[in-house]
Amino acid sequence: MRAFGKHGVKFSDKHFSQETLEWILHPPQVVTIPARPPVVPRTPQSAFDIGWAQMLKDPEVKKAVVQMGYTKEKGFADFSKAVATPLSDTRVKQVTDALKVDYVTKVEDGNFIHLLNGKPILSIPTDIESAAAISLNVEAIIYGIFIAIDVISVVCTICNIYVSPNKGDLVRPLTTPLKQFMLELAHPFYVAELKRLKKAGEHAKLCILVLRKLNDTADTKLVLKTILGSMSPADWIVIGALFLGTLALLIASGGTWAGANWVVLAGMLLILVADVISFIQALGLATDDPLPPGWPGDPPFPPWPPDRPVDRGYFIGNSNTMEIHNLYRNTPQCLFELIKEDHKVHFETVQDVGRAVMENGYNGCHWCMPQYDTG
Numbered sequence: 001m002r003a004f005g006k007h008g009v010k011f012s013d014k015h016f017s018q019e020t021l022e023w024i025l026h027p028p029q030v031v032t033i034p035a036r037p038p039v040v041p042r043t044p045q046s047a048f049d050i051g052w053a054q055m056l057k058d059p060e061v062k063k064a065v066v067q068m069g070y071t072k073e074k075g076f077a078d079f080s081k082a083v084a085t086p087l088s089d090t091r092v093k094q095v096t097d098a099l100k101v102d103y104v105t106k107v108e109d110g111n112f113i114h115l116l117n118g119k120p121i122l123s124i125p126t127d128i129e130s131a132a133a134i135s136l137n138v139e140a141i142i143y144g145i146f147i148a149i150d151v152i153s154v155v156c157t158i159c160n161i162y163v164s165p166n167k168g169d170l171v172r173p174l175t176t177p178l179k180q181f182m183l184e185l186a187h188p189f190y191v192a193e194l195k196r197l198k199k200a201g202e203h204a205k206l207c208i209l210v211l212r213k214l215n216d217t218a219d220t221k222l223v224l225k226t227i228l229g230s231m232s233p234a235d236w237i238v239i240g241a242l243f244l245g246t247l248a249l250l251i252a253s254g255g256t257w258a259g260a261n262w263v264v265l266a267g268m269l270l271i272l273v274a275d276v277i278s279f280i281q282a283l284g285l286a287t288d289d290p291l292p293p294g295w296p297g298d299p300p301f302p303p304w305p306p307d308r309p310v311d312r313g314y315f316i317g318n319s320n321t322m323e324i325h326n327l328y329r330n331t332p333q334c335l336f337e338l339i340k341e342d343h344k345v346h347f348e349t350v351q352d353v354g355r356a357v358m359e360n361g362y363n364g365c366h367w368c369m370p371q372y373d374t375g
Contacts, residue, residue: 008125042252051244064233096267140282144182150272159246181217203269208255315347
């Protein structure tokens with residue numbers, strides 16, 4: 001492994017770039033989640049048309065379509081056949097097995113060691129500032145990438161595109177394309193929704209939530225092409241349009257279009273859910289605070305207050321102490337119930353919290369908003 005700067009950090013350049021390490025060591029970022037248009041209901045034809053149009057934006061693909069005489073009508077016929085073909089149990093098992101990966105972090109010889117399939121990929125000295133937080137940031141990034149690979153593989157399997165991803169080898173090439181996806185998926189609203197769907201056992205809906213977030217924030221064609229590897233423009237037009245059409249149908253239908261296929265995909269969905277849990281755990285412990293009793297397990301989030309609408313925001317500041325609390329991470333140590341009503345200041349988004357800390361002298365509560373705790 002190579003050394004990174006003067007921090008004592010060592011990394012595998014097969015899995016991490018220096019840009020990624022700079023991101024990991026950088027203070028928490030305030031992410032803006034833009035308003036996005038509502039999902040429009042799709043027919044199979046209109047969904048395929050979306051995928052076809054997106055593929056033809058690539059000049060090489062457009063040239064290949066002309067050369068091979070491959071028409072949109074032929075493409076739609078191939079699309080209809082592929083999505084109507086029953087899923088093969090053998091193929092589903094092959095993809096499920098490919099998605100399994102052995103990723104662990106342990107403390108050894110004074111370092112946080114990250115191991116992928118038994119081989120060290122990162123070493124962080126425990127005595128550097130915020131070492132535990134840095135190590136957990138790495139875990140969140142890796143599991144965020146794994147989540148994207150999981151859901152892409154689900155879509156490919158539904159439309160009978162064979163995929164056999166090596167998740168470890170995809171960490172480095174997918175970190176930058178998936179950066180905005182991971183930042184937005186880590187927003188408290190989406191974390192809460194992922195936890196709700198996981199607890200309810202609604203794994204298909206959880207998959208659709210992640211797919212929509214991925215489609216909103218990343219170039220899904222680039223992500224798919226990175227996972228599948230090199231291919232000719234002729235192959236890419238068929239596969240790309242098939243994938244994008246299936247993705248549009250799944251998102252527009254909320255997953256119902258896939259019907260009984262979700263039962264066949266149960267094993268793949270369990271891997272997705274496991275990666276989501278690990279992603280949330282890394283986010284919930286991205287501080288140097290001691291582990292809560294009973295860990296591992298879900299972070300100890302209390303129920304969402306029943307009289308507070310979810311679109312009102314998670315954050316309440318105390319204008320007297322200038323501390324901001326996260327209602328969904330509230331702990332007994334926060335003493336939130338002692339804040340007078342006329343001292344309560346509502347913050348709608350994490351962006352508002354970031355601005356209040358940077359511009360107005362507010363400070364994050366040590367117990368429920370440690371990432372904004374400036375001392």
